[in-house]
Amino acid sequence: MEKVVSKDGTELAYDTYGSGPVLVLVAGGFTDRSRYVEDAAALASTFTVVNYDRRGRGDSGDTLPYAVEREWEDLDAVRTATGARFACAYSSGSMVLLQAGLPFEKQAVMEPPFRVEGAPPAPERYLERLQEFVAAGNPGGAAELFMVEAVGQPKEVVDQIRQTPMWAGLEAIAHTLVYDALQLGDSSVPVELLASVDVPTLGLYSNASPEWLRRSVQETVAALPRGTMEGHDGTFHTLPPATLARVLSDYFLSA
Helix, strand or coil, X not given: CEEEECCXXXXXXXXEECCCCEEEEECCCCCCHHHHHXXXXXXXXXXXXXXXXXXXXXXXXXXXXXXXXXXXXXXXXXXXXXXXXXXXXXXXXXXXXXXXXXCCCXXXXXXXXXXXXXXXCCCCCHHHHHHHHHHCCCXXXXXXXXXXXXXXXCHHHHHHHHCCCHHHHHHHHCCHHHHHHHHHCCCCCCHHXXXXXXXXXXXXXXXXXXXXXXXXXXXXXXXXXXXXXXXXXXXXXXXXXXXXXXXXXXXXXXC
8 A cells, every 4th residue: 555645635545556557546436445456456457557545535534624626636646646647437436537627648437427317316405414414423324325315225225234344334434425425516417517628538337227327428428528438238337347447448548
């Protein structure tokens, strides 16, 4: 594990894998860098992969008060320290990458969860309720709100997860659900922002994801000046590491 210090003094932890041009992975919501180890290992045959903990997660610090701009500065600090040429962001992490506006040569986003037509409605007072749970010292309440009402997992499944050792890890990063909600704003496709993104961007989706996530990628790519789109066989909201490695190698290293 290595660390880099962001503009506001926050330490950010990261691991590197492989050799070659540097590719940084930007985590999605409710995950830390441990979630992306298999992806990083698969990509390491072609790239030097930088897998970092976003602030408030894993081994990274969490200087308060939070502001969305701090995460853009974090990504820039990681990019600068490692010489990253490419970036791939997952789910809500896509908004960190897209809003940061950094001079990557190419970048990719995996199923940004914008609330397009056909998407399930956003939970009522979602951000406010997350903030209330966190302020009350109830990270489990924030985690359950996300898993049941935002993602749609059955409550009985979440109740079972509460009884497993993994629940403590989820509670430890549940406060960052507020951060991702702030990054996403009203969760609509940010057409004006996307029109200003001049970096070639690949939008990816899994053929096993709901139609609304595919539509989200489609509308994102349509609003980007240099956007392209690909779908591949996978599972919900996820592509297999070997598939991701092949697709990103083809895209990032093509002329």
